[in-house]
Amino acid sequence: MAELKNRQWLLAARPAGMIKESDYRWNETAVPPLKDGEVLLRNLAFSFDPTQRGWMSMDTYVPAIPLGAVMRAGAVSQVVESKKSGFAPGDLIQGMAGWEDYTVTDGRGMLGLQKLPPGTDPLLALSLLGITGLTAYFGVLDIGLPATGETFVVSGAAGATGSVAGMLAK
Incomplete structure (x- = not known):
């Protein structure tokens, strides 16, 4: 495979107050060759979530994301090349990736690599079927346990997770 150029956003500084452009640094580098057990992913879409501020x-x-490392996010990606059993070029994946064109990973980590079932809308994997939906689902049905006739208050109902939680509680 020809050498691929990878464009990345790196964490340049720990934010003080509101996030600003100088907290990041633009970088261009070559994509490293794959080792056994790794996949090369082309990142298609990222999730932007409040938790990323804490990770910084x-x-x-x-x-925490180390200074100088690629900023991380939930992502939907497509396998470009694979040296990992069970993953083939063209597979759509949901997992954690960097703010970059391409991510090389062995699939270990917080989310692992989850293949999207055929026909799944990739953007749903980052919202309702992703961390947002899972957080709301388990928060309501495993922790909140609403009962018929009760009032169920979601303090963050204006956000994505709170909106889903409100719909589930109803």
Whole structure:
């Protein structure tokens, strides 16, 4: 395969207050060759979530993004090349990726690599069927446990997760 150029957004500084352009740095580099057990993904769409602000600053449920590393996000990607069993070029994947054209990964990590079932709208994988929907689903049905006749309050109902939680509670 010909050498691919990868355009990336790197975390340049820990934000102080509102995020600004200088918190990021643009980078262009070659895509590294694959090792056994890895896949090369072409990133098609990213999820932009409030949790990313925390990842830029501190360890949360995942380690903070190191300074100089590629900014991370939930993504829908397409397999370009694979040296990992079970994944073939053309497969659509949901998982964690960097803010970059291409991501090389072994699929380990917070989300792993999940193949999208044929016919699944890739954008639904980043919203209703992704972290937003899963957070709302388990928050309402495993933690909130609404009962008929009760009032169910969602403090963040104006956001994506809160909107889904409100619909589920109804």
